[in-house]
Amino acid sequence: SLGEVANHAVQIHGEKNADHVFLRNLRFFDTREQMVKGSYDKKRPDTHTDYGLIEGCLFEFTRGYSFQSYTGGIDIHHGENWMVKNNQFRNIRTREGKLTEGAIHFWTGSKNTHILNNRIENCDRGITLGLDQTPQYGGFIRGNEIHVVKDTGIYLCNASDVFVEDNKIFVDSSYPNAIEYRFKGSRDILIRTNEANRKIVSRNGGQAIVTGNRIDPGFTLALGHPLPANQPAPPKATAPKTLPEKKTALLNNKEPVTEISPGIRVFHHRGQTFILFKEAQAPFSSPHVTYAQYHAQRKAYQKKFSYRIYRSDSPITTVKGLSPLAEIEAFSGINDHFWGLKTATKLATKKLIRYTAQKGAPPLPPGTGIYVTNPLQKGESYYAVTTVVNGREDKKIVQGINTDASPVKEIVGRGIPVLQRIERPELFNYIKNATLYFYTRWESYPNTSLEGKPFDYLVAIPEKVSKPAPVGIHMHGWGGNLKKGYAWWQNASRGSILLASNQDPYDWWTGYKEDFFDKPMKTPRVRPYTMNRLFSFLDYLKKDSQWDLDMSRTFTAGLSMGGSGSIMAAIRYPDKIAWTRSWVGVHKPDLSPQFKSSYEQVWGKPGEGLLFENGEKVWEYYDDTAYLARHPDKDIGLICFSNGKNDAGIGWKQAVLFLKALQETRQPHIFTWGQAGHGQRAAMPMDAKGHTMPIDISTKLSLPAFTNCSLDDTPGNGDPSDGAPKGQVNRWLYWETENIVDQKERWEMTMGLTKKAPAAECRVDITPRRLQRFKAAPREIVGWELRSSIGTPLDRGKVVADHWGLVTVKGIRVTQGKNRLVLFKQL
Structure with a gap:
C-alpha cells in the first residue's frame, strides 16, 4: 500500500526517459495530489515514458472524498504505449465545487493508450484523453464500468484515432452527457456498443462515428455504496437501435x-x-x-x-x-x-x-x-x-x-513514403550521432508485382552532412535488414547519406517473376521491381525531402547478397550509379555453388528460359560477365570488389571470370582476394580505410580504367589452388579529379601510385571513361602525351580509337611522383 503522502504516491519521470514501469496489485490511498503521476519536459519532446502497465490496483480516498481538487488517480503526460487494466478507482471527488482530475487522464501528446476493464465508482469524472491544447493520439477505451457524480464519464478532448466500445457509464448527477468528444482535434474516433444513461455528444467540432450504442435514462450500475436519495431525474433521451452483429x-x-x-x-x-x-x-x-x-x-x-x-x-x-x-x-x-x-x-x-x-x-x-x-x-x-x-x-x-x-x-500518382519515426542513437554502424528516419511506402507496379505491398526504408543522416549530399544505396546480405548487414556505412565521414531497405523476396537486389506473389502464369517475365522501387524512393528524396542531394554522386554498397546487387546495379544503371563497393558478391549466378538455387526461386531455373522484361533470357541478362561483353561501350563507374578464394558458397571461378570481363572491356575496377572466405574485404583507392572513398567520383566526371598493370597479382584460372593465394588488381593506382581537363579537343588527367605500392613505378594501359566532352569517333587517330608532375614531357605517341570510340593508351608509365596523361585531337 502507498498512501498518506503530501504529493504523489508514485512519480514517473518521463523527462528522464523512465520506461517499462509496471505497477501491479498495489493499493494507492489518501494522497494530496495525483496518486500516479507521469511528468515530462516540454523542451525535450522526443523524451517520454514508454510501455507502462498499471494492472489490478486500487485507487481510493478512504474518507469518501479528496483533500483538494488538484488530485486524481492516474495522470500521465507524454506517455506512449501504456496499458491501464483491471483496476478500481473509488471516491476521487471533492466536496467543493471544483472538479478533480478524475480517475484516469492521459494527455500532452500521449500515444496509443489502452484503458481496459476498469471499475470507476463515485468519482467526479471517469476517463479523459487529451485536454484543451494538449492532444492524445490513438488508443482504446474498452469494457470499463464508470460511475461519475459531477461530470462526464468519458471525455475525449483533442483526441484522435480512439476506439470507445463496450463501456457502461452511469452519470449520477444532472450532467447531461456520458461521453463527449470535443474540438476539431478530436477526429477518427469510433464510439460503439456502449451503454449509458446520458447522451453521447460532440462539442466544438469534434468528429466521430457513433453507432450501436444503447442510451437508456433508466440505466444504472450495481454499486458498492448507496445512491443519494435526492438524485435528480435524468433528462429524456432516445435510445438508437442497436446494430445487429453476428x-x-x-x-x-x-x-x-x-x-x-x-x-x-x-x-x-x-x-x-x-x-x-x-x-x-x-x-x-x-x-x-x-x-x-x-x-x-x-x-x-x-x-x-x-x-x-x-x-x-x-x-x-x-x-x-x-x-x-x-x-x-x-x-x-x-x-x-x-x-x-x-x-x-x-x-x-x-x-x-x-x-x-x-x-x-x-x-x-x-x-x-x-x-x-x-x-x-x-x-x-x-x-x-x-x-x-x-x-x-x-x-x-x-x-x-x-x-x-x-x-x-x-488522383493518379505514385504516392509518397510515410515517415514512421525518427531515432537518434549514440552509435549506428560505427558512426556517432546520426539521425535515422524510418519510412514505409505501400508500393505498386512497377515497384512490386503486388499492389499495396509495404516496404521499409531507412534514411540515415550523418552529424555533418554534405550540401549537396551524395546518397549511398546500401544493400544488406542474407539475414540482414535495413539497419545492418551491408558492412560499413560508406563515406559517412565525408557527409554521405545512407539509404537502405529490406528485401522481399530475396532476389539479390535484382528483380523477380511477375507472378511471384500471385497465381502462377504460364510464361511470366522477370522485372526489376527491387531496383525500380529503390530508384523511385531516391527520386522522392530528391524532389520531396528536406535534404539537398547530389544525384550525380549516388553510389551502391553491399555485402554478400548485397555485394552481388551493388555491382549488378552499378553496371546496368551507370547513368545513376557513380561507383560501387562490393564484398564477396556473386557475379555469375549460374556458377555459384550454394546460391544458384536462391536465384532460381525468383527467376525460375535456367532451363525454363524465362525472359527479362526487355526480351533477353533472364539468366543471361543478370550474368555480369556476359552483360559486360555485350555492352563494352557502356561507361561504368569504379567497381571496388572482393572475393574470398576459399569462399565455397559464393564460388571463386565466377569471380575470376568477372575480373577477366572487366579487363577485356576496359572498365574501371579494383579487385582484392585472399583466404578470408566470406569475410574478404574490398580495398579502396589511395590506401584509404575500407569505409571511405577518397576520390570524388561522379557520373559527370571522367575517370580512367586501368588494365594490365605490371603490379597486378595473378588470380589464377578459377581453380582456388591456382594463382596467388591472395592479391590485388589495380589497388595501388589512383587519379586526381581537381584538375581534370575534359574539352571537345583535349582531355587531361593526373595519375599516380600510392605510397604503399610495392614499387615506385608501374606500366599500365589507360582507357578514359565517362568522357563528358572529349569524344573520339570510331577509328579516329588521337594523339597522346605523358608529362611529369611539373609538366615535363616524358613520352608521346598516337593511338587509334576502337570500334566503340574507346581510346586506350598502352604501357603508360605511372609513378609515385605522379604523371599527367594528355589526349588531343589531331589537326
Whole structure:
C-alpha cells in the first residue's frame, strides 16, 4: 500500500526517459495530489515514458472524498504505449465545487493508450484523453464500468484515432452527457456498443462515428455504496437501435468477436488511397507483444481470417455484383518484415512494430488493418471492407461501419513514403550521432508485382552532412535488414547519406517473376521491381525531402547478397550509379555453388528460359560477365570488389571470370582476394580505410580504367589452388579529379601510385571513361602525351580509337611522383 503522502504516491519521470514501469496489485490511498503521476519536459519532446502497465490496483480516498481538487488517480503526460487494466478507482471527488482530475487522464501528446476493464465508482469524472491544447493520439477505451457524480464519464478532448466500445457509464448527477468528444482535434474516433444513461455528444467540432450504442435514462450500475436519495431525474433521451452483429468464437480462447469489420476510415494522399479498418481478430492488444509471441499465433489467425476490399464509384450498399479489389491477410497493420526475412527466431524478443499511416500520427492501434491502393484514374470512389472467416464472407454492409459514408477524392500518382519515426542513437554502424528516419511506402507496379505491398526504408543522416549530399544505396546480405548487414556505412565521414531497405523476396537486389506473389502464369517475365522501387524512393528524396542531394554522386554498397546487387546495379544503371563497393558478391549466378538455387526461386531455373522484361533470357541478362561483353561501350563507374578464394558458397571461378570481363572491356575496377572466405574485404583507392572513398567520383566526371598493370597479382584460372593465394588488381593506382581537363579537343588527367605500392613505378594501359566532352569517333587517330608532375614531357605517341570510340593508351608509365596523361585531337 502507498498512501498518506503530501504529493504523489508514485512519480514517473518521463523527462528522464523512465520506461517499462509496471505497477501491479498495489493499493494507492489518501494522497494530496495525483496518486500516479507521469511528468515530462516540454523542451525535450522526443523524451517520454514508454510501455507502462498499471494492472489490478486500487485507487481510493478512504474518507469518501479528496483533500483538494488538484488530485486524481492516474495522470500521465507524454506517455506512449501504456496499458491501464483491471483496476478500481473509488471516491476521487471533492466536496467543493471544483472538479478533480478524475480517475484516469492521459494527455500532452500521449500515444496509443489502452484503458481496459476498469471499475470507476463515485468519482467526479471517469476517463479523459487529451485536454484543451494538449492532444492524445490513438488508443482504446474498452469494457470499463464508470460511475461519475459531477461530470462526464468519458471525455475525449483533442483526441484522435480512439476506439470507445463496450463501456457502461452511469452519470449520477444532472450532467447531461456520458461521453463527449470535443474540438476539431478530436477526429477518427469510433464510439460503439456502449451503454449509458446520458447522451453521447460532440462539442466544438469534434468528429466521430457513433453507432450501436444503447442510451437508456433508466440505466444504472450495481454499486458498492448507496445512491443519494435526492438524485435528480435524468433528462429524456432516445435510445438508437442497436446494430445487429453476428458473433463467432475465436480459435481456442473462446473470445467472441464481430465478423463484420467495425469501423472504417478512408483518405487519399498524392495518388494513394489508404483504407483503415478494425479487424475482427485482436489477440495482440498489449503494447508489450514481441515478435516471438506474434509469430507463434500469426499463421493460425491468418488461416482463419482475411479481409476483402471493395471499390465503387457509387455508394456501396451491397457487394453483390462487385469484385474484390483485393483480399488481404489478417494483421496488415503489423510491420511483419521490419527486421528482415529469415530473422524471426533471431529477433524474437523485439517488440512488435505497427505501421503509421500518416506523417506525425501515432502507430495504428492494435487490431487495425490497412490496405493502400493506387487508383488508376482521377475521380471519386467509395470503399468497403468485409471479413472472411474460415472461407465464409460476411457480406453485410453497414454505412459508417464497414463502408465510408462519403466518397474520397482521388488522383493518379505514385504516392509518397510515410515517415514512421525518427531515432537518434549514440552509435549506428560505427558512426556517432546520426539521425535515422524510418519510412514505409505501400508500393505498386512497377515497384512490386503486388499492389499495396509495404516496404521499409531507412534514411540515415550523418552529424555533418554534405550540401549537396551524395546518397549511398546500401544493400544488406542474407539475414540482414535495413539497419545492418551491408558492412560499413560508406563515406559517412565525408557527409554521405545512407539509404537502405529490406528485401522481399530475396532476389539479390535484382528483380523477380511477375507472378511471384500471385497465381502462377504460364510464361511470366522477370522485372526489376527491387531496383525500380529503390530508384523511385531516391527520386522522392530528391524532389520531396528536406535534404539537398547530389544525384550525380549516388553510389551502391553491399555485402554478400548485397555485394552481388551493388555491382549488378552499378553496371546496368551507370547513368545513376557513380561507383560501387562490393564484398564477396556473386557475379555469375549460374556458377555459384550454394546460391544458384536462391536465384532460381525468383527467376525460375535456367532451363525454363524465362525472359527479362526487355526480351533477353533472364539468366543471361543478370550474368555480369556476359552483360559486360555485350555492352563494352557502356561507361561504368569504379567497381571496388572482393572475393574470398576459399569462399565455397559464393564460388571463386565466377569471380575470376568477372575480373577477366572487366579487363577485356576496359572498365574501371579494383579487385582484392585472399583466404578470408566470406569475410574478404574490398580495398579502396589511395590506401584509404575500407569505409571511405577518397576520390570524388561522379557520373559527370571522367575517370580512367586501368588494365594490365605490371603490379597486378595473378588470380589464377578459377581453380582456388591456382594463382596467388591472395592479391590485388589495380589497388595501388589512383587519379586526381581537381584538375581534370575534359574539352571537345583535349582531355587531361593526373595519375599516380600510392605510397604503399610495392614499387615506385608501374606500366599500365589507360582507357578514359565517362568522357563528358572529349569524344573520339570510331577509328579516329588521337594523339597522346605523358608529362611529369611539373609538366615535363616524358613520352608521346598516337593511338587509334576502337570500334566503340574507346581510346586506350598502352604501357603508360605511372609513378609515385605522379604523371599527367594528355589526349588531343589531331589537326
